[in-house]
Amino acid sequence: MYEAFSSVYDDLMRDVPYDQFAALFERATEYVGSSFVRVIDLGCGTGVMIPHLLRRSRTVIGVDPSAEMLAVAAQKVGNYRQRVSFVQATAATLPSEGVQAEFCVSFCDVLNYVLTEEEFLASFRSIARALSKNGHFLFDLHTPYKILHVLGNQVHYDISDHQAALMTTSVDETRLLVAYDLTVFDKAKNGLYRRFDEHHEQRAYSLFTVLRALFEAGFRSVHLGADGSLFMHVPPVDLSLFATDTENEQKKEIQSLEQQFQLESAQRWFFFAHRENGEV
Incomplete structure (x- = not known):
């Protein structure tokens, strides 16, 4: 995937809202109140987001399954070379050593390329293992709509x-x-x-499937967002509902969230997931 297109990828993706992604990352890091030693850029592609991430992190680990895309990204880092490393892997195959961080981002619908629920859950588990105990994961998804x-x-x-x-x-x-x-x-x-x-x-995956997979992977709460916004003016969703409620009750609660935040007609969902409960 992307082997032939690595040289023209940036031209084709020039309308992607990278500035919006950068602003959401900035807001998320301000919410937790700190900068970070390491941030994982999962599905980093040609490395467009890396300079933005380095504003709030000492180092960035760029992860992508395409060696050709990583080669383009490595050429771009320039003066940042000592602060950036690259790993060839998918979300589900992050190595257990060398990819450890306090924060992970995955922008531009990277996780929509995961085509089975089994690999979707495996990806979240792999990401959770790569994060510190109180780590955070910010990502987006194309919606079913x-x-x-x-x-x-x-x-x-x-x-x-x-x-x-x-x-x-x-x-x-x-x-x-x-x-x-x-x-x-x-x-x-x-x-x-x-x-x-x-x-x-x-x-695409239903909101129920995404939130349940986050819980099963070890995340404990998540702020939701849609179409360029993160809803951090309200407390995060407590994912323990998947441990205590019946499946029918769980689905009713998720449906209520969709209605509350008008998620059903959104085109892009954002998730800011926390290994701990996410309250600050």
Whole structure:
């Protein structure tokens, strides 16, 4: 995944709201009231977020499954090289040594690339193991609404002086899965165009599934957010409800949260999960 596109990835992703992600990270770190020794950037890609993370952390560990993407990220760090390290891994396969931190971020719907509930839970467990006892995990996800009503069954194109990109999408409504077929023509120095083709899939998960997986992985509370906001004016959701309530009661409480924060029609959910209870 992304092997052929590592050289053109930043051009294609220029509309991603990285400044919004950086602002949410800043707000989250202000909430817990400290800077950090180490922050994990899970799914770091070409390293766009790393300079933002270094403002609140002494070091950053960039993690990505693509060696080619990590190579591009390593070229970017420049003067920060002594403060950044890179690990090739997925969320579910974080090594038990060398990837330990107080804070982990995963932006730009990285975890939607996890296509089974089993691997989704394994990813959260792997992240929890990499965090300190009172660690924090800030991440986002495309929502079921976005998969079904925004991303699916579309044709997108982008044309510039040196590049043309065409993407078609299709949706499996039963599995909440969207498939992307992307073709890019990129102009080389000799004036000829290189063609790249890649296929990607993402899956959405219900809020119930996400919160239950966080609890089973060892997180104890979580602040929710949507479409660029974190709802930290209210206490975090106490995930112990998954230990004490019946499944029907759990689902009713989650449905109440969806209504309270208008999450059902949101396109991107944010989660700020805490190993401890999250109160400060």
